[in-house]
Amino acid sequence: MVRFILSKLLYLVPTFLGIxxxxxxxxxxxxGDPVLLMAGERGVTPERHAELSAQLGYDKPVVMQYFDFLGxxxxxxxxxxxxxxxxxxxxxxxxxxxxxxxxxxxxxxxxLIGVPVGxxxxxxxxxxxxxxxxxxxxxxxxMPIFWWGLLLIIFFSGILGWTPVSGRISLLYFFxxxxxxxxxxxLLSGQKGAFTSALSHLILPSVVxxxxxxxxIARQTRSAMLEVMGEDxxxxxxxxxxPPSRVIGVHALRNAxxxxxTTIGLQIxxxxxxxxxxxxxxxxxxIGKWMIDSIARRDYPVVQSGxxxxxxxxxxxxxxxxxxxxxxxxxxxxx
Amino acid sequence: MKxxxxxxxxxxxxxxxxxxxxxxxxxxASPEGFDPAPYTAGGTFDASAHPVFNRLTEFKKGTTxxxxxxxxxxxxxxxxxxxxxxxxxxxxxxxxxxxxxTRDFNADDVIFSYERQGKAxxxxxxxxxxxxxxxxxSMAMPELIKSIDKIDDYTVKFTLNQPEAPFLAxxxxxxxxxxxxxxxxxxxxxxxxxxxNNLPIGTGPFKFVAYxxxxxxxxxxxxxxxxxxxxVDDLVFAITPDAAVRLQKLxxxxxxxxxxxxxxxxxxxxxxxxxxxxEQAGLNVGYLAYNTTVAPFDNxxxxxxxxxxxNKQAIxxxxxxxxxxxxxxxxxxxxxxxxxxIQDDPYDPEAAKKMLEEAGVAGLSMKIWAMPVQRPYMPxxxxxxxxxxxxxxxxxxxxxxxxxxxxxxxxxxxxxxRDGAVILGxxxxxxxxxxxxxxxxxxxxxxxxxxxxxxxxNEDFSKLLKEAKTTADPATRTSLYEQAQVIxxxxxxxxxxxxxxxxxxxxxxxxxxxxxxxxxxTFDTVDIAE
Numbered sequence: 001m002v003r004f005i006l007s008k009l010l011y012l013v014p015t016f017l018g019i020x021x022x023x024x025x026x027x028x029x030x031x032g033d034p035v036l037l038m039a040g041e042r043g044v045t046p047e048r049h050a051e052l053s054a055q056l057g058y059d060k061p062v063v064m065q066y067f068d069f070l071g072x073x074x075x076x077x078x079x080x081x082x083x084x085x086x087x088x089x090x091x092x093x094x095x096x097x098x099x100x101x102x103x104x105x106x107x108x109x110x111x112l113i114g115v116p117v118g119x120x121x122x123x124x125x126x127x128x129x130x131x132x133x134x135x136x137x138x139x140x141x142x143m144p145i146f147w148w149g150l151l152l153i154i155f156f157s158g159i160l161g162w163t164p165v166s167g168r169i170s171l172l173y174f175f176x177x178x179x180x181x182x183x184x185x186x187l188l189s190g191q192k193g194a195f196t197s198a199l200s201h202l203i204l205p206s207v208v209x210x211x212x213x214x215x216x217i218a219r220q221t222r223s224a225m226l227e228v229m230g231e232d233x234x235x236x237x238x239x240x241x242x243p244p245s246r247v248i249g250v251h252a253l254r255n256a257x258x259x260x261x262t263t264i265g266l267q268i269x270x271x272x273x274x275x276x277x278x279x280x281x282x283x284x285x286x287i288g289k290w291m292i293d294s295i296a297r298r299d300y301p302v303v304q305s306g307x308x309x310x311x312x313x314x315x316x317x318x319x320x321x322x323x324x325x326x327x328x329x330x331x332x333x334x335x
Numbered sequence: 336m337k338x339x340x341x342x343x344x345x346x347x348x349x350x351x352x353x354x355x356x357x358x359x360x361x362x363x364a365s366p367e368g369f370d371p372a373p374y375t376a377g378g379t380f381d382a383s384a385h386p387v388f389n390r391l392t393e394f395k396k397g398t399t400x401x402x403x404x405x406x407x408x409x410x411x412x413x414x415x416x417x418x419x420x421x422x423x424x425x426x427x428x429x430x431x432x433x434x435x436x437t438r439d440f441n442a443d444d445v446i447f448s449y450e451r452q453g454k455a456x457x458x459x460x461x462x463x464x465x466x467x468x469x470x471x472x473s474m475a476m477p478e479l480i481k482s483i484d485k486i487d488d489y490t491v492k493f494t495l496n497q498p499e500a501p502f503l504a505x506x507x508x509x510x511x512x513x514x515x516x517x518x519x520x521x522x523x524x525x526x527x528x529x530x531x532n533n534l535p536i537g538t539g540p541f542k543f544v545a546y547x548x549x550x551x552x553x554x555x556x557x558x559x560x561x562x563x564x565x566x567v568d569d570l571v572f573a574i575t576p577d578a579a580v581r582l583q584k585l586x587x588x589x590x591x592x593x594x595x596x597x598x599x600x601x602x603x604x605x606x607x608x609x610x611x612x613x614e615q616a617g618l619n620v621g622y623l624a625y626n627t628t629v630a631p632f633d634n635x636x637x638x639x640x641x642x643x644x645x646n647k648q649a650i651x652x653x654x655x656x657x658x659x660x661x662x663x664x665x666x667x668x669x670x671x672x673x674x675x676x677i678q679d680d681p682y683d684p685e686a687a688k689k690m691l692e693e694a695g696v697a698g699l700s701m702k703i704w705a706m707p708v709q710r711p712y713m714p715x716x717x718x719x720x721x722x723x724x725x726x727x728x729x730x731x732x733x734x735x736x737x738x739x740x741x742x743x744x745x746x747x748x749x750x751x752x753r754d755g756a757v758i759l760g761x762x763x764x765x766x767x768x769x770x771x772x773x774x775x776x777x778x779x780x781x782x783x784x785x786x787x788x789x790x791x792x793n794e795d796f797s798k799l800l801k802e803a804k805t806t807a808d809p810a811t812r813t814s815l816y817e818q819a820q821v822i823x824x825x826x827x828x829x830x831x832x833x834x835x836x837x838x839x840x841x842x843x844x845x846x847x848x849x850x851x852x853x854x855x856x857t858f859d860t861v862d863i864a865e
Contacts, residue, residue, distance in 0.1 A: 030740070031739070031740040031742065031743045032740045032741060032742025032743050033742055034742075036742040036743075036745050036746050037741065037742045037745075038375065038469060039469070039473075039745070040375070040745065041745065041759060041760070041761055041786060042473055042774070042786055043745070043749055043780075043784055043785055043786040044784055045783060045784025046783055046784060047784075048472065048784065049784075052467060055465055055467065056465060080464070080465065082465070083367050084367055084368055085368070085463040085464070085465055085466060085529075085532070086529075091548065094548050095548060095549065150579055150580070153580065153583050154583065157583060157587055158583050158586060158587065161587065164587070164589060165580060165583045165584045165587050165589055166573075166575060166580050166583075166584060166589075167550065167551075167573060167575075167589075168550060171357070171359055171551060171571050171573060171589075172357075174545070174553065177547070280576060280577060281577055281580060282580070283549075283550070283573070283574060283575040283576065283577070283580060285547065285548055285549035285550035285574075286549075289549055289576070290549060293364075293365070293549075293576075298742065
């Protein structure tokens with residue numbers, strides 16, 4: 001098992017280096033530079049442009065800039081935002097809990113609904129339940145998040161008035177940031193109604209963010225279950241007269257879960273992409289919204305280090321998923 | 336222990352907030368920081384300069400007229416190069432956990448606030464590495480200000496290198512906000528200089544309380560405010576970047592007022608019985624700038640003919656959905672010295688065709704540059720360009736539409752010898768005509784780093800502007816700018832498109848909000864009905 005973990009960790013090094021190159025070049029490939037955007041309609045003289053570029057460190061050759069960036073990374077320095085002038089890591093850490101809270105909620109919703117729906121659709125293959133749920137999943141998967149979010153806001157917040165429109169908690173509540181997780185902080189604050197308010201603010205954005213992963217998980221669970229249910233050992237278990245709940249719950253589901261767990265792990269990347277739009281619609285102060293703003297302003301340090309941090313996160317989650325298979329399936333860890 | 340204290344005070348505050356009058360503003364963007372000097376975005380000034388700070392002079396609410404603020408009065412020397420400001424006494428600085436002021440506002444604060452921007456060797460010039468003072472630089476303050484001297488604690492003298500009529504309006508702009516020297520000293524001693532940008536201390540109507548990045552900014556009424564105290568007790572900015580979501584929040588009662596509604600939502604807002612809509616002609620202009628250095632656009636007759644070929648009203652109706660005034664002058668009608676006697680070139684394709692023939696222009700092909708972004712003066716440049724293209728084809732001009740990424744667009748459109756006419760615009764900074772005419776159309780701004788995208792250099796026009804800039808008398812200045820507008824119309828370096836209307840939707844419960852022609856959002860006079 002130790003060798004298995006070590007080999008997985010070794011893979012991370014070249015992947016991480018590759019990501020630094022992509023993150024660094026991505027924002028520089030985009031046309032437009034931060035000094036021009038800052039000056040706007042007013043314009044900037046070439047001297048002032050050179051002066052500002054030098055101050056920002058963008059007068060050096062690109063390769064030098066990359067090695068500077070890498071060198072600072074080695075010391076744990078992710079650079080400072082061009083706009084707020086604050087360390088990128090500080091800003092990331094301040095906004096990260098909001099994204100994690102939203103992402104966790106979304107993945108829980110997606111898993112808790114997606115897996116049972118998938119299992120049921122597989123068992124009742126061809127039934128109306130199967131047809132309806134899988135069609136709905138297809139629609140959910142193809143849903144443009146921006147439009148879907150706005151639609152839910154207009155219906156549930158605008159027309160019905162059941163949920164708040166946006167934000168993380170009602171503005172009436174004001175308490176210090178302890179963990180950064182609003183659900184926990186609102187409980188810690190001891191203020192009456194704070195937790196309920198935070199929870200009600202979380203519902204719509206997490207449903208929106210959960211939509212695509214939910215559809216993927218449901219479909220993946222269904223096909224994995226169908227495959228497993230056709231296996232010899234399941235037929236044998238049935239033939240032995242085992243109760244159907246045990247056949248499905250123990251023999252089929254456990255084996256079908258391996259591809260499903262992979263899918264759930266891969267959804268973390270999808271969630272990060274979805275968070276960018278979801279956070280923008282729901283004014284959710286997380287890293288997705290932060291990245292969008294920074295790309296628009298060509299805030300190079302934020303975009304490159306932000307991408308890097310997000311990619312590192314996805315990598316770590318995928319590593320954990322790999323390790324989880326090792327636990328579930330001994331054949332994998334011994335390979 | 337410190338955390339506990341913060342916690343206790345937050346608890347006390349939230350309990351108090353439930354009873355106090357709280358005004359919620361759904362702002363459109365996160366502030367870049369809370370020190371107004373290094374930034375240029377309006378959303379940043381709404382969160383810093385306007386609620387928390389004051390300036391020596393300020394714009395009278397709802398106008399672009401300059402009135403006394405921290406300077407109670409001033410004297411200008413006969414040659415217009417010396418401004419002596421008499422400062423207001425008894426103005427209290429705000430306090431926070433880190434700072435309790437021991438003295439009132441005085442001349443040291445004024446000198447500190449300007450010198451830290453202007454002097455590269457000032458210890459506070461780079462109090463955050465990489466910080467720059469873009470407005471101070473672009474308003475040409477470094478070239479203009481020769482010296483700032485303290486006469487006594489309540490008298491400061493600014494000496495200028497040359498007379499500058501818009502000076503009093505320039506220093507009413509957000510970048511010239513006065514910050515506390517004593518606070519700076521305290522932060523320096525504590526080794527936390529960057530808090531000048533995080534925890535602002537000012538003399539304004541509201542005290543900064545807390546900012547949760549990208550989410551909420553909280554302010555409290557300043558109990559020691561020297562002016563008329565705000566009516567609401569607490570002011571909250573709920574940062575909501577999407578216009579459709581802002582409107583939903585407003586409808587749901589989650590905020591009281593919002594900026595920048597989507598043009599398509601205006602009708603629905605007007606129809607909503609719980610909302611009201613303030614509107615005002617914006618201090619802006621959208622234009623199409625020809626490259627007047629390239630043939631045949633160097634011929635005023637050709638430019639005029641093209642101007643007559645384009646149907647302006649159609650653009651106002653289709654692109655602005657009626658929410659704009661067709662523009663005939665380069666400055667908006669809300670600005671003093673606007674020359675209303677000028678007649679716009681009529682929309683007359685037949686006459687245009689004839690004029691082009693007379694100028695010997697046949698089978699003309701040109702490019703129209705359409706900006707990739709929406710700006711306050713131009714909701715949809717692509718659509719505008721398409722309408723122009725269609726109109727021009729009717730007079731035999733073949734127009735091709737081009738576009739670039741925004742930063743590229745701004746840079747490429749200033750390249751000499753540029754191919755094509757550029758759609759762009761301007762929003763006024765300080766209500767002075769010089770801020771439009773000199774910046775956008777003078778000979779000085781036609782070169783590199785300027786913003787004269789017609790590259791139009793008319794000696795007579797520029798001479799009038801120079802004269803107006805160095806004349807103190809408003810009546811003389813008005814007459815000079817009126818003459819300049821006549822030359823502009825005659826020479827037609829631009830096709831003037833429109834002055835867009837600004838809308839501010841708010842709850843019916845809100846009273847006392849005054850729209851600013853400069854696009855500022857201030858809340859010291861607002862009230863909410865229970």
